[in-house]
Amino acid sequence: xxxxxxxxxxxxxxxxxxxxxxxxxxxxxxxxxxxxxxxxxxxxxxxxxxxxxxxxxxxxxxxxxxxxxxxxxxxxxxxxxxxxxxxxxxxxxxxxxxxxxxxxxxxxxxxxxxxxxxxxxxxxxxxxxxxxxxxxxxxxxxxxxxxxxxxxxxxxxxxxxxxxxxxxxxxxxxxxxxxxxxxxxxxxxxxxxxxxxxxxxxxxxxxxxxxxxxxxxxxxxxxxxxxxxxxxxxxxxxxxxxxxxxxxxxxxxxxxxxxxxxxxxxxxxxxxxxxxxxxxxxxxxxx
Amino acid sequence: xxxxxxxxxxxxxxxxxxxxxxxxxxxxxxxxxxxxxxxxxxxxxxxxxxxxxxxxxxxxxxxxxxxxxxxxxxxxxxxxxxxxxxxxxxxxxxxxxxxxxxxxxxxxxxxxxxxxxxxxxxxxxxxxxxxxxxxxxxxxxxxxxxxxxxxxxxxxxxxxxxxxxxxxxxxxxxxxxxxxxxxxxxxxxxxxxxxxxxxxxxxxxxxxxxxxxxxxxxxxxxxxxxxxxxxxxxxxxxxxxxxxxxxxxxxxxxxxxxxxxxxxxxxxxxxxxxxxxxxxxxxxxxxx
Amino acid sequence: xxxxxxxxxxxxxxxxxxxxxxxxxxxxxxxxxxxxxxxxxxxxxxxxxxxxxxxxxxxxxxxxxxxxxxxxxxxxxxxxxxxxxxxxxxxxxxxxxxxxxxxxxxxxxxxxxxxxxxxxxxxxxxxxxxxxxxxxxxxxxxxxxxxxxxxxxxxxxxxxxxxxxxxxxxxxxxxxxxxxxxxxxxxxxxxxxxxxxxxxxxxxxxxxxxxxxxxxxxxxxxxxxxxxxxxxxxxxxxxxxxxxxxxxxxxxxxx
Numbered sequence: 001x002x003x004x005x006x007x008x009x010x011x012x013x014x015x016x017x018x019x020x021x022x023x024x025x026x027x028x029x030x031x032x033x034x035x036x037x038x039x040x041x042x043x044x045x046x047x048x049x050x051x052x053x054x055x056x057x058x059x060x061x062x063x064x065x066x067x068x069x070x071x072x073x074x075x076x077x078x079x080x081x082x083x084x085x086x087x088x089x090x091x092x093x094x095x096x097x098x099x100x101x102x103x104x105x106x107x108x109x110x111x112x113x114x115x116x117x118x119x120x121x122x123x124x125x126x127x128x129x130x131x132x133x134x135x136x137x138x139x140x141x142x143x144x145x146x147x148x149x150x151x152x153x154x155x156x157x158x159x160x161x162x163x164x165x166x167x168x169x170x171x172x173x174x175x176x177x178x179x180x181x182x183x184x185x186x187x188x189x190x191x192x193x194x195x196x197x198x199x200x201x202x203x204x205x206x207x208x209x210x211x212x213x214x215x216x217x218x219x220x221x222x223x224x225x226x227x228x229x230x231x232x233x234x235x236x237x238x239x240x241x242x243x244x245x246x247x248x249x250x251x252x253x254x255x256x257x258x259x260x261x262x263x264x265x266x267x268x269x270x271x272x273x274x275x276x277x278x279x280x281x282x283x284x285x286x287x
Numbered sequence: 288x289x290x291x292x293x294x295x296x297x298x299x300x301x302x303x304x305x306x307x308x309x310x311x312x313x314x315x316x317x318x319x320x321x322x323x324x325x326x327x328x329x330x331x332x333x334x335x336x337x338x339x340x341x342x343x344x345x346x347x348x349x350x351x352x353x354x355x356x357x358x359x360x361x362x363x364x365x366x367x368x369x370x371x372x373x374x375x376x377x378x379x380x381x382x383x384x385x386x387x388x389x390x391x392x393x394x395x396x397x398x399x400x401x402x403x404x405x406x407x408x409x410x411x412x413x414x415x416x417x418x419x420x421x422x423x424x425x426x427x428x429x430x431x432x433x434x435x436x437x438x439x440x441x442x443x444x445x446x447x448x449x450x451x452x453x454x455x456x457x458x459x460x461x462x463x464x465x466x467x468x469x470x471x472x473x474x475x476x477x478x479x480x481x482x483x484x485x486x487x488x489x490x491x492x493x494x495x496x497x498x499x500x501x502x503x504x505x506x507x508x509x510x511x512x513x514x515x516x517x518x519x520x521x522x523x524x525x526x527x528x529x530x531x532x533x534x535x536x537x538x539x540x541x542x543x544x545x546x547x548x549x550x551x552x553x554x555x556x557x558x559x560x561x562x563x564x565x566x567x568x569x570x571x572x573x574x575x
Numbered sequence: 576x577x578x579x580x581x582x583x584x585x586x587x588x589x590x591x592x593x594x595x596x597x598x599x600x601x602x603x604x605x606x607x608x609x610x611x612x613x614x615x616x617x618x619x620x621x622x623x624x625x626x627x628x629x630x631x632x633x634x635x636x637x638x639x640x641x642x643x644x645x646x647x648x649x650x651x652x653x654x655x656x657x658x659x660x661x662x663x664x665x666x667x668x669x670x671x672x673x674x675x676x677x678x679x680x681x682x683x684x685x686x687x688x689x690x691x692x693x694x695x696x697x698x699x700x701x702x703x704x705x706x707x708x709x710x711x712x713x714x715x716x717x718x719x720x721x722x723x724x725x726x727x728x729x730x731x732x733x734x735x736x737x738x739x740x741x742x743x744x745x746x747x748x749x750x751x752x753x754x755x756x757x758x759x760x761x762x763x764x765x766x767x768x769x770x771x772x773x774x775x776x777x778x779x780x781x782x783x784x785x786x787x788x789x790x791x792x793x794x795x796x797x798x799x800x801x802x803x804x805x806x807x808x809x810x811x812x813x814x815x816x817x818x819x820x821x822x823x824x825x826x827x828x829x830x
Contacts, residue, residue, distance in 0.1 A: 031383050074559075086562075088321050088383065089513045093555035096510060100552045148692050155691035155698050156682060156705055159670070163678040166667035173627065173661070174679045174745055175653025176686070184688030214506065218391055225384060257402065261395035261502075268395065271388030275381050276371060285669070287381050 005131035007243060009203055012138040013196050014239035018223045019149045019232075020192035025221065026229030026287065027153065028185050029165030034075060034091040035220040037098030038190055040212025042068050042197020044102065044109055047118040047207050057121045061198045068194025072186040095214050102209035114208025121202040134203055141199065145192060146232055152188065153230070161185050162230075215264060222267045225274045228284015237283050242267075288421055293539045295422045301535030302435035303490035305528035308512035308519070309442055310483035316522045318476050320369050321379070324386045326509035327393030328357050328484045332491025333500045334397050337408045346410050346496070353488040361484025364389055365477050390506075398502040406500040413496050427497035431490060438486050439528050446524065451478060507551060511535065514558045519570050526570030578641055580605040580780065581657075581749060586625055586635035587804075588618075595621040596632065597804035603749075603797070608771065608781040610791045610812070613801035614825055619784045620662060622801070623751050626782075627659045628652045639749070654681075658747035660738045662754050662784075666726045673722040675737055676709035679744035709744060716740045716770055732763025739770060750774070752783045756790055768793060788816050 017039055024030050042064040049060035075087075075094050102109050109115065120129035121137055128134045152158050160181050163171050168178050201207050219242065227238020246263060254262060280286045307329060314322045335356045339349035368385055377385075415426045424432075446452035494508075512527075515534050519526030537557070538550045545553060561569075579602040588596040596618045603609045611619050624630040626637050628649035636645040644652055658679075667675050684690065685701040713719045716736045721729060729737065735755055742750045755771070756764055771781060771794060785791050791798060791812055798815040800808045802824055808815055815821060 025380070029378070029380050031380055033387065086517055088323070089510070089517060090559070092506070092510050093514070093558065096507065097552040097555050100548055104546070104548045151691040151695050151698070152688070154702065156677065156685045156702060157688050157691065159674050159678050160686050162670060162674070163667045166669055167665050169629075170661065170665040170667065171678065172629075172649050173653070173659055173665075174741070175650050175658070175681065176678075177650055181686070181688070188688050218387070221384065221387070258399045261398035261403065264395040265392050265399065268388045268391030271391065272368065272385050275377070275385040275388065276368070279377070279381055287378070287384070 002131055005135055007247070009131055009135050009138050011240045011243045012135070012142045013199050013203065014220070014223060014243055015142055015236050016145050016196035016199070017193045017220055018227065018235040018239050019145060020189040020196070021220050021224045022229060022231075022235050023149070023152070023161075023185055023189040023192065026224055026234070026284065027158070027165060028161040028182065029287075030182065030185075031088050032075075032091045033088075033214060033217045033221065034094040034098070035193055036212045036214065036216030036218075037095045038068050038071055038193045039197045039200070039216065039220070040098060040102060040207075040209070041071055042194035043201040043207045043212065044115070044197075045194075046198035047115045047201040048108060050119050050122075050202070051115060051117060057119075057123060057202065061195065064194040064198040065191045066194075068190040068197065069187040070190070072190030073183060075186060092214075095217055099209055099213050102212060109209070112209060114206060114210075115201075116206045118201050118205045118207065120205065121199070128202075138199055138203070141195060145195065146235075149192075149235070150232060157181070157184065218264070218267055218271075222270050224281070224284075225271055225287075226281055228281030229287045230285045231283055234281050234284035238281070241282075290540060290543065291422050293542065294536055295419075295424060296428075297536035297539030298532055299424065299428045299432045300494075300539065301532030302432045302439075303494050304508055304511050304515065304535050305531035306435050306438050306486065306490045307508055308515040308527040308531045309439060309524050310487055311509070311512055312516045312522060312524055312527045313442070313446070313479060313483050315516070317479050318365070318369060319379070320382045320386060322364075322386055322480075323383070323509065324364055324389035324393065325484075325487070326505035327390045328361055328487050329491045329508060330394055330397055330502060330505040331360055332357050332488040333408075333495030334401055334406075334502075336488070336492035337406055337495060337500055338401075340408050340410065346408070350489060350492050353492055354485045357488040357491070358481040358485030360393075361480040361487075362477050365480040370473055370476070394502045394505065401500075401502075403502055408492075408496045408500070410496060425497060427493050431493040431497065434489050434493065438489060439524075442482075442486070443524060445482075451475065510551070511538070511554065514554065518558060518561050523570050530569060578638065579603070580640065581626070581782075582638045583622070583626070584635055584638075586622075586632045586637065588621055588625065588630060588632045595804055596625065599635070599801070599804055599806055601799045601806050601809050603780065603782055605780050606775070606778060607796035608775055608783060608794050609797045609799060610783050610785045610795040611799050611801060612785060612788075612791060612815070612825070617801040618804040619801055620753060621804070623659050623753055623782075623784070626652075626751065627657060653745060653747065656746070656748040657751065658742045658745040658749075659751035660742055660753050660755070662757075664734055664738055666734060666737060666741075668726050670726065671722065672718060672724050672726060672729065672737060673706060673709050673713065675726060676712055676740050676744045677705045679741040680705050680708055681746050712740050712743050715743070717766065730763070732759050732766065735759065735763070735767060736770065739767075739774075743774070748778070749780045749782065752781060754784050754786065757786065764790075792816060 017035065021035050024032050045064040045067050046060040049055040049063060050057055055063065075090055103112055120127050121134065123137060128137055160176060164178055164181055171178050223238035223242050224234060226241060228234025249259065249263060274281060311322065311325050314320065314325065332353050335353040336349045339352055340346055368389060369382060372382055372385060413425065413427050416423045417429060511534055512531060515530040516527045519530035534554055538554055541550050541553055581603040584600050586596050586599045599618065599622065611622060613619055625632050626644065628644065628647055632645060636643055638644065639655055639657060642655065667678065691698045710719060710722060713722055716739060718733060718736055718740060721733065726734065739755065756767055759767060775781060783794065795812040798810065798812045799806055800815055800821055808818065808821060
């Protein structure tokens, strides 16, 4: 039972992150391989603030939200002046720079060995230190986020970012600032994944750079590619399947050395196969 | 002098990065695919050469075989992936995701087959050094610099004097012309991919000979190369190469002032600032 | 208000070896339909691009109601009341017909990314208001019954009407249409001409790229003849169409 609840909690956290990726990649059509980094910034912010008792859990979560939104703004910054394709480069760069920060800012982040003993989320004076209690919090957060995701998608802003994916030039001709919208969606998406990161730190109580490296970014991308772009269902199905995958793989007799690469190969093959044969994912719309 | 040594080191590395940047630019400006799997080809080159030399092939022969291997992998990606997707009008984002998928598969296939640990290509002469003034360079480094310059010159000549090269350049320079040329582009694309991937085998193998092999190092090289491509002025082969050298030299010499692990973050920060100050790049021709 | 309504003076633009516009000058009067004619590659679309701020000319300037547009971004130009369509339509193919129009509606705060979260009810009201506004525009162009359809399911003629609907939504008073009638069936053609004339009667001004001389004669109050990026003549449609020298350039001596 506990095992299942843990799986559910992790899947919910990744569902939050997937909504973020979906806004950025699925709806607006901005390619990103730095989602893992932003996820990590959320996790480290909450981890560091609560571990050192500098802030309570809710305050730390708010800080993570703001910091992740701001970082994602910084990702969009070079695009102030250059065209869309180069978002790829900025995004790769942010990911690698963030990993360097997590690894090397040893005094604060604990370096490669990570941060252990992050206290469980404390809400209204209660420690949510077991999966059963935590799942309540993560479900409430997920439900609220899902509502926001849905509201954003149907709002005029949601229509605008959809249009940007289709044809930036036609949006410009409408007298709209494509850039302002992209900056806006970057910030918004940063908040969703920041939320996910904060919960992740509180739930696992241990975080290290390896959880937020480029492989994590690829996993987050694979989730919406598999689940499906631009729908709430896609943002839930992808994480539910892909968080189960390592468990399934661990049953197979694979040497532990090759398990990591094999898992990544599987993600890579999924990216290719879905693009070739089912660009709408399981429950989404065409990318 | 340490500074001069680091500078020489950086320039040599920059030449290798330059070949990556130039070939990447060629691919991007003709096929319009942001071909991140190019980093995977770079990785394949090293492993293929390592594999063949450990099986007893002389190093030079192994490199030649690797050229063929890389060219084949590049052509395969174009033919099996990009062409198929382009045929059904896939948007750039879909091509990009597919390309990333290919990169992930290639890198991790190498890790799964040959372990993620550092491997050394067995060749005794790789430790030999040559002194030029007060600078000492290893044999692989000298070969790397010379071969990269030769490849660069060759690619420039190819794009300037052969009919295919000229056509490639025309397609890159002019969207309208690109539409016309797209009537029969498939062969051109595959050829460009094969050439760009094949020549990558040389710096890929020589860098591996010099520093040893790891599956994921190609990503960093590609990041620097793409930064160089953009900062050098899009579609400008000369700018891409020179900027690569400058960037790599900055990366190595900066270790005098800032710790090495920060150098890629510093390069990237520099890029962000540059893009805000000079968005068309350092070597851009007149703004269009 | 001094000077002409829209005034293009001495505009030149070079792309590599191609002189797209060469000292191009003409003017448009308010409330009129001006047709831009000329052989392929004469620079007609480049004129649109310069007026709407998509490309910056090497020389010359464009003035709209006395204001210099040449250094402005396309956003401000749309704000001043000029909106353009594209020859290849550039509709948002995955969006519904209605949404294609709503995206072109001007907005001040209703497209703020955080508004749906901070003020969900207000945003919902705005969304409804925008949909109603878009709907009434669709009724005007006769596409209301297709509002919920995906754009890809529209006929070509309907897609072209939708392009005009988008420009109407932008609230612009000067509409730039790039080949609005090309490729249309006879029936769709009449619908398009009727729509443009109706909008003209309602006070909008048009600059239209048009190839068909019969349509030019039906629509135009004034014709600008462009050749190799240069304006060869501007005047009454009858006079321009009748000019044998222009005819020869236009039809490549075939007549």
